[in-house]
Amino acid sequence: MSNAELIGQDPGWVIALKGVLIFAVCVFLTIMSVWGERRIVARMQQRSGPNRVGKFGLLQALVDGVKLALKEDLIPKAADRVVFVIAPIISTTACFMAFAVIPLTGQVNFFGHTTVMQMTDLSVGVLYVLAIASVGVYGIVLAGWSSGSTYPLLGGLRSSAQVISYEVAMGLSLVAVFIYAGSMSTSEIVAAQDRLWFAVLLFPSFIIYAISMVGETNRAPFDLAEAEGELVGGFHTEYSSLKFALFFLSEYVNILAVSALATTLFLGGYKALPGLGFTEQWLGGWFTLVWFFVKVLGFFFVFVWLRGTLPRLRYDQFMKFGWKVLIPISLAWILFVATLRVMFQQGAPQLVVGVFVFSIAIIFIGINTLLDRKKVDVAKALRENKSSDPDFPVPVIPNSRTEQING
């Protein structure tokens, strides 16, 4: 029986219980990942991180949450009260909903009922996730707009521009997966990776997805919209207490959601690592949950690692990277993959396929060499001081000033 059929047979109480469990797990993971992030980033900077509340500071995030909830809930006079309240709710709801189509386990015995840990299996599951992520952007825009204040408005616009731009690249990177899996249903995509993960088969797609999911979640090094040191705090500047906590929650659940989607689409979802397939039967199939979360937390670690390593990008560089690098590359890659796929399906002779791949490789290398040569030319010109005056204003270089004074 396929996963979709199994889910279709779920009685109401199973569906309800699944929903509550997914919610509980997401909130719990958020609390733990806030703690984990602070500890890991601290270790990367040779600090120890929170270690006071509870063993190893494990309760730190919980205590922070309580503190947040007990704070005064301010609504600015200039704010649009209704929208101001609704915005964080939209954000939070949207990112939880993405989890509805993510398969967390294979077939398991759920209180005497055989099912899979997945709320529902849409035939367009991944599109649903992308759509829900777009709804989440409304939370950001509305929060920025309804605050009735300048910085949140600018931050909200920046955030939404960023999320929308990277959603394009993200959506395009998934197309290759759809082409290979022949489906948009999450469970079928997982099943299609039985032999080889798409992260290996469609490596460029995986890389593009991995980059754009960082942009999509407003995380370092793409956290320009809430750059703490430069802007006041972005769209949530005017928020306090529980409403701020909701944005905080949605940010982390969003990270988990894109990581879960990446796991499902590229790393074989709940399936065990290659060669460890026998573990999938352990605990009556529940061990697949462990595999799933190992992969998700692996992604989370990479998120933290990025934050600990890379400095923040400049906004124009960031947008340029999204529109002029990620999107064209994914478009070209999709064309390539689609052509190959069609060739295989139509049973093209191996020679034709070989010539096609070879010529594409030649073109790719040619473009690369041309770009490299241009780069070298610029560097050479700079070195020979032919164009010592750049076309943007620069501060006076200290040396030349001393020379002027001395001379």
Added chain:
Amino acid sequence: MAEDLVPRSDEFGLAHADQSKAPITNHESASFGKQLLGFWVTFKTMFKKVNTVQYPEVKEPTAPRFHGRHQLNRHPDGLEKCIGCELCAWACPADAIYVEGADNKEGERFSPGERYGKVYQINYLRCIFCGLCIEACPTRALTMTNEYELADSTREKLIFEKDDLLGPLRAGMVPPPHPMYPNTDDSNYYRGEVTGSHPSQGVAKND
């Protein structure tokens, strides 16, 4: 003039005169592979010993000349060194010190010489621990200790009175007021010729 700006050492690997004079040569950004090395740095650091000192439980000693709380010192016989001259208060850039001097009277002597500090207050909400008061003090009455735990909950508690600032009575010292060492004047004190108390000055502390 440029020579004056040359740093005395490049101990910290910071500015180096030659470096600042050399033309900038590297116009190419680091290669992609080199940039990836940054990830190795942060990963490696995770397994290093953390630098954090678990402060309230573990206290590392300060540098020997750390500027901490002030102390008003005493002569070896227990008389105060402060003469109430107010030079410290005048030197203070933060206006944190308040001094009122008074005359030493016969039978009520606090310091050798004519005057002593009757009121001495340091406001630690204002003090910036620059140490200019210590440089200004002509009798070495005012010095700084290494004590840095000065936080408190009210403003009043952070204005330290003379009693809070006076150094403790050591063995052989007699609590003032008491007369000077027999047959000496204040210059003997400043030359360091008084090395302890005399029975005629009072009962000395003995531990």
